[in-house]
Amino acid sequence: MMNDSEADDGVALALAAWWEANARDLPWRFGRATPWGILVSEVMSQQTQMSRVVPYWTAWMAKWPDARALAGAPKAEVITAWGRLGYPRRALRLQECAQVVTNRYDDELPRTYDELVALPGVGDYTASAVLSFAYGRRVAVLDTNIRRVLSRVFCGQESLGGSASPLEREMAWRLLPEDLPSRRVSRAKGGVAPSVTWNQSIMELGALVCTAKSPLCGQCPLAEWCAFFRAGCPGLGQRRTRPRQRFQGTDRQVRGLVLGALRELPAGETLSRERVEGLWEDRAQLTSCVASLDDDGLIEILPNGSLRLPQ
DNA sequence: GTCCCGCTGC
DNA sequence: GCAGCAGGAC
Structure with missing residues (x-):
């Protein structure tokens, strides 16, 4: 009989292996983007599928490679470049963010949660994602994908609606793999900390395999540990929140x-x-x-x- | 809790 | 058609 810790290690190992083989080759991944570029990708990805973000991000970063460049751009150009990504207020918040980063932080994105979350358009998710993905810090990242996967695998049920509960945050922090001793981190694959790989893989698994409506449990690396799968996927796809407002006529x-x-x-x-x-x-x-x-x-x-x- | 966009997959 | 999407601001 495995204890919890051994089971968690197995999950982390299986996830990391799955990540190595299945991670999408997005242009801001694998050390190819600056922290600012990663923040831009996160803001563009808020409520928007990654596949749609890629061409916008590429053009955007070519036009405004850093915060200073975006800060000085004409608003009309910023709104136009946002194109059909949706939620255009994000474009304005991103430019305001660039102006704060330029003026207050001398064009260098801050490295603490409190400073990041205080930036325009940056909430808990984006601040945590930047800390983890851009700076390699050990922080729990909670987005809709991670909440769904963790709830299914470790609680055997669909995640409930509303904002993340203290219990979910506690669970996300508890499951986060410990950092390796600093000397060994640089020898790990790509120099990426285990907690970063963990966050990225859970999120990617939620996007590609453990999807909301029709999860591909047959090809899930976590199936053998998954309480939800074991229980027969009770209430699969059950709506987390009240039916959304219709779009037509709104x-x-x-x-x-x-x-x-x-x-x-x-x-x-x-x-x-x-x-x-x-x-x-x-x-x-x-x-x-x-x-x-x-x-x-x-x-x-x-x-x-x-x-x-x-x- | 409600409002914000536009697209994709079923 | 319609739910759902790497959320945030209010």
């Missing part, structure tokens, strides 16, 4: 229409009031959405009622 759709029209315009041109009004039938909703885009700093409303991207 403010999100209308905002997307307006911003999309502005992005299509030649640089510096404005969208006339008439063309704005042609974008959506419901005048009241349209007006409200234009106002909210203005509040967010994503557009500017000119005195004659036409719109443009912020200068």
